[in-house]
Structures are given as structure tokens and as C-alpha cells.
Amino acid sequence: MSSPYPPDRQLVLQRFQQIWGYTEFRYPQDEVIQCLLEHRDALIVMPTGGGKSICFQLPALLNQGLTIVVSPLVALMENQVQELRQRQLPAALLHSELTSPQKRQTLWALEHQKLRLLYLSPETLLSPTVWQRLCQPQLQINALILDEAHCLVQWGDTFRPAYRRLGTVRPALLQHKPAGTKMAIAAFTATADPQAQQIIQHVLQLQQPQTILQSPYRPNLHLAVNIAWTSRGRRQQLLRYLQARPNQAGLVYVRTRRDGEALADWLTQQGYATVAYHAGLATNERRAIETAWLNGTMLFVVCTSAFGMGVNHSSVRWVVHFHVPLLLSEYVQEIGRAGRDNNPSEALSLVSEPTGWLDPxxxxxxxxxxxxxxxxxxxxxxxxxxxxxxxxxxxxxxxxxxxxxxxxxxxxxxxxxxxxxxxxxxHRSIVPHTKLQSKATQTMTQYLTTKQCRWQFMLSAFGFLKAAEALGVGCGHCDRCLSQNR
Structure with a gap:
């Protein structure tokens, strides 16, 4: 049988098979890979577990020169780089938790053009030590990748302000490179509503980007929201939920480190082997927790949003939001950890009753x-x-x-x-326009209290109107649809 790919793309597929062992691309991997090989900008919205990292890793390995990957979390960088190194691929990372010898080794590899992929946080990218080396005229930089690009929107204003400076990185670097140098920028995320897409394009100064938007709908993922009337009742609901799923892998999300540690201590007292995972832990502690969770010696982890991105556990059966996030985009990211093997999975949110009198x-x-x-x-x-x-x-x-x-x-x-x-x-004369953070939090509240199909609400909120319409009267498997069918 003849190949459906032209000769150059057959070579791309052949390399893909050699490195990762897959015989075919999953949509839209082929289109995104070709876009980056042609040095064109891109904005890619793909569901969690859709194979986003391969879309920029493969072009980086096929091209001569360096691809910079801007990533929000150390854990995410370490997991991706570890997988690449296990395949004997030229990838490295730089972050503040590395030892001085480790940093020197990576900077040496960067200067001597030994790397194809370099993972950095926005802050490290803009640090003098790294920036000076990236500006060297002989260093060929093919692409700047923003992984988990929703973090630019969620964190860029206050929590991680360096994100807002990324749009001028390309023109600043090109000033130091030979005339005619091409440098693509690509942003990847699992969640970006139309407003977030505009912010990402504007801040990064994307030039006529190829835009690929995939619906976040997961037919195997069952959504539910339960009211917790009191603080004690919230814990008891979680306990009953865990007791009903004794051998299933899952995640319990909270919003703060303090909440995570308090809940993990309480669950330990109830006889469960679990711990709190958050960004304040040392690298070796985080790795130990991830390993225990991935190999099944710890069935679930109590975690903040620091856990999940880049941690690939395909058989997570449930995600519980002990505390819901303030933004719907965060919620979609976190429930996306469940059911990546396409088997039936659950996402449960526990919320206070609407008035807040009993549990504020x-x-x-x-x-x-x-x-x-x-x-x-x-x-x-x-x-x-x-x-x-x-x-x-x-x-x-x-x-x-x-x-x-x-x-x-x-x-x-x-x-x-x-x-x-x-x-x-x-520009002092410009009247400030405000970001409607309150509107964004209202959307999350509306999702939690909606009477309609939860998947239809979510798809509409993210601009996937046709996908919402395609569900007809509803998805048939969220708590709202199931209650109407009784």
C-alpha cells in the first residue's frame, strides 16, 4: 500500500516511529509539526492527553539549531526532559533549583550548540546569564514554544509577570542574528476561550498564526457537582467517595498549600496513604510523590494546581475538586488528568451551598x-x-x-x-481598559449552578458552539443529564 504522505513527510513519520514507536500521527499532530518545520507561528488548543509535546519536540529534533520551550513549572520541565534523555535526545533544562555544576553543564552545552531543546521558565529566559548566551549571533534559534500557554492569561498579570514581556523576545533576539533568520513562535494549551486566545496572540505578537482549536469534550468523562452544607460535611462526602473507590487512582485538588496539608493529614488519620503536593516542596520530594502515584503505591494525592501538568498517568479514574478553582479554564485543565486512557472516569466538585451561610x-x-x-x-x-x-x-x-x-x-x-x-x-494619555476578572469567576459560578448539561455549558463558554449543538439535548452522562433522564 502506498503511503498517504509525500516523501518529505514520510521522512518525518519515519523519524516519529524511530523515536516514539507510533505508526501514525494523531490529529492534528501532523499539521502542527509541518507548520513548525516551515517556521510559521501557531496557536494550538488541544485537549489534555492529546499529544501536544510531540508537536514541538519532533520538529525541534528534525531541525538544526535550538528550540526554546518556555514552561511554567519545574515539574513539567523535568518530566519532559527526563523522557527525552531516556531516548538519548539532546534536551536540557535550566531552573533555580539546579546545582551550580548542573547549570554550568547546560550553559556549556547551550554555548557549544549541543542542544536541540532547552526548557526554561519565563523568568530564567529573561535572566542576564541566559539572555546573553541566547543573543550570540552564531546560536541558531528555530522556535520559541510557549507550553501551557493558558498560564500567560491566568498568571501573567500578577503571579508570573514575566509572561507579559515575552512578546518582544523574538524581535530582540533577531537583532543579534544573521539577516533573514526565521524564528517561529507557537503557543500550546488545553484551555483557551476566545478572549484568552486573543490575549495570547496579542502578548506574543504572533504573525498570521495557524490556529487549530480542538474541543475539550471527553465523552468518557462524567461531570458532577455536589453541595457540601458544612465544612465537616465536605470532608465526609470526600471520605465516602474514596471508600467507594478503594483501588482506583485519582487526584484531590485544593487551592492552597495550607489546605492541602491539613486535608492530607486528616485523610492519613482516616487510614489513607496520601500526602500534600504543592510548589513549596523540594524537587526530590515532588519526584518521590509522583513516582509513588505513578507506580500505584499511593493511589491518590492531595494537590494544588502545581500537580498534573506533564505528569503522565493514563489510568486516573477520578478527580475530586475539594475546593473548586476560580476560573473555568483551570477546572478544565485539572479534570483533564482523568480518563486519558479513554475509559470511563469521573470529575466531582464539592461546593458550598449558594448563600454561604453554613459554609462560607x-x-x-x-x-x-x-x-x-x-x-x-x-x-x-x-x-x-x-x-x-x-x-x-x-x-x-x-x-x-x-x-x-x-x-x-x-x-x-x-x-x-x-x-x-x-x-x-x-502611555499616560491612554484610558486603562480592565480585564474582567469578576466576569471570569462568574462563569465558573454559572457552571457550578447551571441546570443545563454541564458539557454543553462548558463547550459554549469556550466558544465551541457547534460541538455544543452536536450534543443535542445533552451529553447524557453528566449529573444534570442523568437527573433529567430519571
């Missing part, structure tokens, strides 16, 4: 988030009045506390422009 913790958490956001925006406007209209990032951040967050927020409201990753210009 969900309402307090949302109010705290909005209050902090408002506080940051007020601070940004105050700092704008005090700093020069043109300036250098390092100088301003030394002079003013939280200036990095303020500059990021001013950029998000259209009042600031990044000339390059390290210099800004303020």
Missing part, C-alpha cells in the same frame, strides 16, 4: 481573589504616577516594591508598551 469558605476564597486583584490594580496606577515614562525594568523593580507586577498590569490595560524584554514606555 468558597465565597471567602472568591472575594479574597477579587480583592487582591483590585489591590494590585490600584497599586499599578499609583506606581505609574511615580516612575519615568520610559525606563529599564531592572532599575524600576529595584526602586519600587512589586513594580514588576505593576508594569505587567499596566501592559494588560494598554497603558504600557514593552520596547524589548527589558525596557518599557508608558
Amino acid at each position: 469558605q468558597d465565597k471567602h476564597r472568591q472575594q479574597f481573589f477579587l480583592k487582591q486583584d483590585h489591590k494590585h490594580r490600584q497599586l499599578a496606577q499609583q506606581i505609574m504616577k511615580q516612575i519615568p515614562g520610559k525606563g529599564e525594568f531592572s532599575v524600576v523593580t529595584r526602586q519600587f516594591k512589586e513594580a514588576d507586577v505593576a508594569l505587567s498590569l499596566l501592559h494588560s490595560t494598554g497603558q504600557l508598551e514593552w520596547v524589548d524584554p527589558f525596557h518599557y514606555v508608558i
